[in-house]
Amino acid sequence: MLNERDLIQGCIRKDTIAQHTLFEKYAGILMTICRRYAGDQHEAEDMLQEAFISIFSHINQFKFAGSFEGWLKRITVNAAIKILQKRKIKVTGITHDQHELISPDINIISDLNTEDLLKLINQLPDGYRIIFNLYVIEGHSHHEIADILKIKSATSRSQLSKARAILKDKIILLQKIPG
Numbered sequence: 001m002l003n004e005r006d007l008i009q010g011c012i013r014k015d016t017i018a019q020h021t022l023f024e025k026y027a028g029i030l031m032t033i034c035r036r037y038a039g040d041q042h043e044a045e046d047m048l049q050e051a052f053i054s055i056f057s058h059i060n061q062f063k064f065a066g067s068f069e070g071w072l073k074r075i076t077v078n079a080a081i082k083i084l085q086k087r088k089i090k091v092t093g094i095t096h097d098q099h100e101l102i103s104p105d106i107n108i109i110s111d112l113n114t115e116d117l118l119k120l121i122n123q124l125p126d127g128y129r130i131i132f133n134l135y136v137i138e139g140h141s142h143h144e145i146a147d148i149l150k151i152k153s154a155t156s157r158s159q160l161s162k163a164r165a166i167l168k169d170k171i172i173l174l175q176k177i178p179g
Helices: 004-012 016-037 041-061 068-086 096-101 107-111 114-122 126-137 142-149 153-176
Strands: none
Touching (some): 004 016, 068 126, 068 142, 114 153
């Protein structure tokens, strides 16, 4: 079994055993990220493939400073966003009047299990889903999201607010349905 440094150095040398081992070790974790951004399983698989192409193409740029898994996750998020941008996703702001109607209170989410929440997030429109993931899950600021997606910070804030409102409505609806 290769340690992380040996695994990375093997991939830099384009050793197929090291590449296969890296894929086997991290594919599940990275697929979870892809599923959060993708509209369906097929798209998530495409995102994962693009992520690994990018990982293997740029692995020589990893400087052994910081978390290797974190580096892999950043590349995966970037690959997912790149695919979505090629699809010309719509990320548009909402009007001031609409913004006032949206409640940011989503404490109700704590009652759901992770898989149920993931399913609800995947039902969001692309723009809302991407911004929700980048802000809530990846921890980016609205300014960073604006830079990544080439939008205004206010658009990021309004999309997040709308995403939260939609999720809240869906959760409330789920709770009203008898189990």
